[in-house]
Amino acid sequence: MAVAIHLFFTFLAFLLSGLIFFLASRKTKSKRPNLPPGPPGWPVVGNLFQVARSGKPFFKYVDDLLPIYGPIFTLRMGTRTMIILSDAKLVHEALIEKGSLFATRPRENPTRTIFSCNKFTVNAALYGPVWRSLRRNMVQNMLSSSRIREFREVRNKAMDKLINRLKAEAEATNGIVWVLKNARFAVFCILLAMCFGIDMDEKTIEKMDQVMKSVLIVLDPRIDDYLPILSPFFSKQRKRAREVRKEQVDFMVPFIELRRKMLQNPGSDKTAMSFSYLDTLFDLKIEGRTSGPSNEELVTLCSEFLNGGTDTTATAVEWGIAQLIANPGVQEKVYDEIKRTVGDDPDRKVDEKDVEKMPYLQAVVKELLRKHPPTYFSLTHAVTEATTLAGYDIPTDANVEIFLPGIGDDPKLWAHPERFDPERFVSGREDADITGVTGVKMMPFGVGRRICPGLGMATVHVHLMIARMVQEFEWGAYPPKSKLDFTGKLEFTVVMKDALRALIKPRA
Numbered sequence: 001m002a003v004a005i006h007l008f009f010t011f012l013a014f015l016l017s018g019l020i021f022f023l024a025s026r027k028t029k030s031k032r033p034n035l036p037p038g039p040p041g042w043p044v045v046g047n048l049f050q051v052a053r054s055g056k057p058f059f060k061y062v063d064d065l066l067p068i069y070g071p072i073f074t075l076r077m078g079t080r081t082m083i084i085l086s087d088a089k090l091v092h093e094a095l096i097e098k099g100s101l102f103a104t105r106p107r108e109n110p111t112r113t114i115f116s117c118n119k120f121t122v123n124a125a126l127y128g129p130v131w132r133s134l135r136r137n138m139v140q141n142m143l144s145s146s147r148i149r150e151f152r153e154v155r156n157k158a159m160d161k162l163i164n165r166l167k168a169e170a171e172a173t174n175g176i177v178w179v180l181k182n183a184r185f186a187v188f189c190i191l192l193a194m195c196f197g198i199d200m201d202e203k204t205i206e207k208m209d210q211v212m213k214s215v216l217i218v219l220d221p222r223i224d225d226y227l228p229i230l231s232p233f234f235s236k237q238r239k240r241a242r243e244v245r246k247e248q249v250d251f252m253v254p255f256i257e258l259r260r261k262m263l264q265n266p267g268s269d270k271t272a273m274s275f276s277y278l279d280t281l282f283d284l285k286i287e288g289r290t291s292g293p294s295n296e297e298l299v300t301l302c303s304e305f306l307n308g309g310t311d312t313t314a315t316a317v318e319w320g321i322a323q324l325i326a327n328p329g330v331q332e333k334v335y336d337e338i339k340r341t342v343g344d345d346p347d348r349k350v351d352e353k354d355v356e357k358m359p360y361l362q363a364v365v366k367e368l369l370r371k372h373p374p375t376y377f378s379l380t381h382a383v384t385e386a387t388t389l390a391g392y393d394i395p396t397d398a399n400v401e402i403f404l405p406g407i408g409d410d411p412k413l414w415a416h417p418e419r420f421d422p423e424r425f426v427s428g429r430e431d432a433d434i435t436g437v438t439g440v441k442m443m444p445f446g447v448g449r450r451i452c453p454g455l456g457m458a459t460v461h462v463h464l465m466i467a468r469m470v471q472e473f474e475w476g477a478y479p480p481k482s483k484l485d486f487t488g489k490l491e492f493t494v495v496m497k498d499a500l501r502a503l504i505k506p507r508a
């Protein structure tokens with residue numbers, strides 16, 4: 001039904017706009033930019049119709065076009081022109097060599113504008129002073145390696161919670177546990193504590209999670225994002241977005257105020273943490289502004305911190321555990337390395353300092369991020385001024401999308417890219433600079449000026465979770481001996497199509 005309505009609106013848009021397009025195109029024909037090639041589309045709606053009718057997830061649609069159109073191609077999605085890059089050299093040229101040119105973000109749709117407080121976040125800000133102030137604060141005051149070390153106890157507590165939840169779930173179900181859900185909860189607890197510096201009970205954590213999820217749901221792209229002419233038909237959805245924003249603000253502001261009070265009366269709350277992301281934001285000086293962020297802006301910045309690191313990290317853990325189940329030899333090697341590093345004492349939990357001495361585990365995590373980047377596209381880039389790439393024009397109003405599996409899976413860059421083979425990194429046969437500076441071969445965190453600022457912290461979380469989960473349990477397929485399906489589906493990140501359930505046995 002929903003699809004039929006969308007098709008109807010698309011058709012309507014086609015008719016209504018056809019005339020405008022015809023008149024406009026007669027005037028502007030001579031000025032058309034030389035865009036990369038792409039599938040022929042319809043007037044006005046462009047390829048939108050084809051993408052919607054294909055029945056494929058967008059990443060699959062793009063993947064299927066790569067052999068036809070090559071490493072740079074154009075899709076016209078209604079009023080948006082998307083230029084899709086999937087080649088390591090081109091990405092290096094765009095995001096590293098011409099880094100500052102490709103470092104901005106495109107205009108946002110009205111729903112996103114509400115939730116980003118008019119682009120007042122690290123991820124959505126245009127390349128300029130606001131972005132620089134927000135990003136510098138996040139990187140230097142929250143995500144530097146010394147700051148990350150300060151939150152070690154928070155991580156240890158969350159890891160214990162994770163293991164206890166898995167044990168309890170396994171006891172109730174004859175050993176069957178959900179992986180993504182539990183990993184997600186653990187990482188969310190860490191980020192919440194870092195963000196607010198307040199001790200929260202499980203009920204509050206779950207409510208916060210619900211609020212975050214409803215935000216992600218209303219942010220899902222809609223057809224009127226691509227064809228604004230249809231926006232009158234989406235007033236109900238716009239109303240819903242405003243309601244969700246209000247719920248988000250109403251729920252989060254009291255925690256912001258609580259933390260503010262704690263800072264004004266040091267020692268008043270014994271459970272309070274000594275430092276939090278919020279503390280760095282209260283009096284943040286933003287270039288070009290006289291006052292610090294408003295409460296609404298603080299809600300937006302905290303949500304970015306929580307959303308940026310939760311699903312991405314948990315998704316990586318789900319794919320990682322799936323690969324350890326499908327490759328028991330690799331799992332055994334990880335376990336052996338843990339035992340070699342920390343010994344057999346069951347009370348000695350593997351921690352992040354041990355992880356630094358575990359090259360095999362590091363190779364497993366690198367291979368998992370190569371093979372299963374949690375997001376298949378980096379965040380959308382745009383150019384600060386019209387430029388060219390590979391001989392084609394890149395106009396300022398184009399969305400530049402980077403298709404990450406096109407790089408991590410490229411047979412020109414990797415031997416047998418389809419295999420999950422951590423040995424490639426251990427033997428030194430192959431390697432990759434994950435920051436892309438010396439060359440791009442895999443880029444799960446993006447590369448260049450907009451590279452994920454959470455890279456360091458996220459890798460600590462993924463290593464630690466996998467290490468603790470393998471130290472405590474042996475992981476097997478459920479149902480026993482079944483073959484895992486490694487198909488992905490988009491759910492903000494690309495998670496396993498069938499959410500992973502595993503059979504766990506406590507290690508002797």
Ligand code: HEM
Binds near residue numbers: 375
């Ligand atoms: C495994 C976990 C993670 C993955 C795979 C990941 C991936 C990415 C990717 C692909 C981008 C887009 C880069 C670009 O635009 O070119 C990004 C940006 C970003 N990430 Fe992450 N991320 C992860 C964890 C985190 C964490 C833990 C945080 C913070 C708590 C975080 C915060 C951000 C922010 C703020 C941006 C926007 C940067 C900017 O626009 O300047 N991410 N991330």
